[in-house]
Amino acid sequence: MQAWMFFVLSRNAIIESFHQHHNISAVLDSHLFSYADGALRCESVALATLADRFGTPLYVTSRQSLVGQFRDFEAAFSTLPHFTCYSVKANFNLSVIRTLAAEGCGCDVNSGGELYRALRAGVSPDRIIMAGVGKSEQEIEYGLVTGVLMLKAESVSELKAIDRVAGRLGKVASVAIRINPNVTAETHPYITTGDSKEKFGIDEAELGEVFGLFRTLPHLSLQGLDMHIGSQIFDPEYYVAATQKLLDVLATSRLLGFDIKWFDIGGGFPVTYDPQKPATPIARFAEKLVPMLEGLGVTVIFEPGRFITANSSVLLTRVLYRKRNHAGKEFFIVDAGMTELIRPALYQSHHEVLSVRLHDDSVVADVVGPICESSDFFARQRVIDNAGEGDLLAVLSSGAYASVMGSNYNGRLRPAEVMVDGSEAVLMRRRESYEQLVQNEV
Ligand SMILES: Cc1ncc(COP(=O)(O)O)c(C=O)c1O
Numbered sequence: 001m002q003a004w005m006f007f008v009l010s011r012n013a014i015i016e017s018f019h020q021h022h023n024i025s026a027v028l029d030s031h032l033f034s035y036a037d038g039a040l041r042c043e044s045v046a047l048a049t050l051a052d053r054f055g056t057p058l059y060v061t062s063r064q065s066l067v068g069q070f071r072d073f074e075a076a077f078s079t080l081p082h083f084t085c086y087s088v089k090a091n092f093n094l095s096v097i098r099t100l101a102a103e104g105c106g107c108d109v110n111s112g113g114e115l116y117r118a119l120r121a122g123v124s125p126d127r128i129i130m131a132g133v134g135k136s137e138q139e140i141e142y143g144l145v146t147g148v149l150m151l152k153a154e155s156v157s158e159l160k161a162i163d164r165v166a167g168r169l170g171k172v173a174s175v176a177i178r179i180n181p182n183v184t185a186e187t188h189p190y191i192t193t194g195d196s197k198e199k200f201g202i203d204e205a206e207l208g209e210v211f212g213l214f215r216t217l218p219h220l221s222l223q224g225l226d227m228h229i230g231s232q233i234f235d236p237e238y239y240v241a242a243t244q245k246l247l248d249v250l251a252t253s254r255l256l257g258f259d260i261k262w263f264d265i266g267g268g269f270p271v272t273y274d275p276q277k278p279a280t281p282i283a284r285f286a287e288k289l290v291p292m293l294e295g296l297g298v299t300v301i302f303e304p305g306r307f308i309t310a311n312s313s314v315l316l317t318r319v320l321y322r323k324r325n326h327a328g329k330e331f332f333i334v335d336a337g338m339t340e341l342i343r344p345a346l347y348q349s350h351h352e353v354l355s356v357r358l359h360d361d362s363v364v365a366d367v368v369g370p371i372c373e374s375s376d377f378f379a380r381q382r383v384i385d386n387a388g389e390g391d392l393l394a395v396l397s398s399g400a401y402a403s404v405m406g407s408n409y410n411g412r413l414r415p416a417e418v419m420v421d422g423s424e425a426v427l428m429r430r431r432e433s434y435e436q437l438v439q440n441e442v
Pocket residue numbers: 087089090108131228230231232266267268269303304305306307400
């Protein structure tokens with residue numbers, strides 16, 4: 001539908017066609033954000049009341065959505081002996097980790113800081129796996145001292161470092177090796193990780209040396225095989241190709257006498273950001289992968305991040321100013337920016353932007369933030385409800401790689417975050433203060 005058509009439709013028809021045009025109901029209803037009486041809400045809480053109570057910009061997360069996504073994931077792979085380790089990097093808020101851990105998942109952490117967060121959230125160390133292409137000796141020590149389930153090593157040098165640190169501590173480290181399967185998954189180039197051009201994992205040519213290290217270095221025990229081919233991967237065939245390679249490595253390790261317990265195929269499962277490009281359902285991945293992974297005599301590990309959190313949160317922002325330039329271009333200047341959500345600038349990613357209160361008409365406009373960068377935008381040339389100054393907009397799909405990538409650039413304060421559960425909303429992160437901006441400066 002063309003933008004101009006919106007202007008000539010009645011209010012109800014506009015709302016209906018707006019929904020159809022954006023296929024909004026499909027995105028919203030399944031993720032517990034929906035319109036009631038013309039106002040957007042999260043579960044049964046009106047977003048406008050949250051803005052009044054907690055201010056903007058504000059991250060709003062649906063607890064039921066988090067739990068629902070995790071359960072959907074578990075249902076898809078229920079026939080496999082498996083262990084799902086939520087990839088904390090997607091959204092590391094303690095309340096998010098706690099919510100998911102209570103549902104039974106473990107955690108995949110990528111640094112000492114994420115390990116600290118998972119432990120602070122109450123996750124038992126033997127349910128945490130530790131990744132990272134560049135773990136420092138301090139981080140390796142932290143993992144070993146706390147007793148994480150395993151460290152996933154990504155190079156010969158790292159294996160030697162793990163052996164050194166474990167030796168110093170008088171321990172034998174439980175290790176998985178991350179293989180680079182050299183599969184180029186079709187996704188944004190910044191989030192493909194299983195290709196030999198990238199820095200991640202150990203490539204096939206080095207495996208002989210790696211197996212040799214486990215024979216000669218006394219403080220290493222090979223417990224798992226691991227891969228992660230990237231993020232937001234729509235085609236299950238990439239997983240099939242990479243899993244086949246990891247299965248070949250499993251066969252070789254067994255021939256060499258290693259007793260592999262964990263077979264980790266990583267995360268990367270997709271979600272819908274743009275209703276015009278719906279994500280492949282998780283069941284399609286299970287259909288392809290379960291037959292390959294059955295009866296292997298190992299526990300399969302999955303590391304979903306985005307799949308669980310992306311559509312569970314919105315970024316709520318207030319329109320500060322409307323502006324129209326000499327060329328007739330419309331701007332909504334809002335109080336959130338790339339410091340809260342850098343994905344459009346970094347990955348050219350699409351986020352739906354909805355007015356919290358439905359209006360009778362719409363405009364074609366850019367939705368931009370207050371940061372002094374031209375890449376500070378949420379939407380460009382988008383049909384948007386004709387919200388006025390002071391009105392609220394919601395940037396959808398802001399639950400993964402959003403708040404965690406936030407920054408203080410331009411002296412911005414990190415926003416507050418709330419979690420909604422039914423008709424209740426609780427603060428899960430306070431808004432930063434000016435004082436906190438300078439607290440570490442001496
Ligand atoms: C090793 C590893 N595991 C899991 C993930 C989670 O990926 P996603 O959020 O796409 O599921 C990532 C993300 O980059 C990763 O690097």
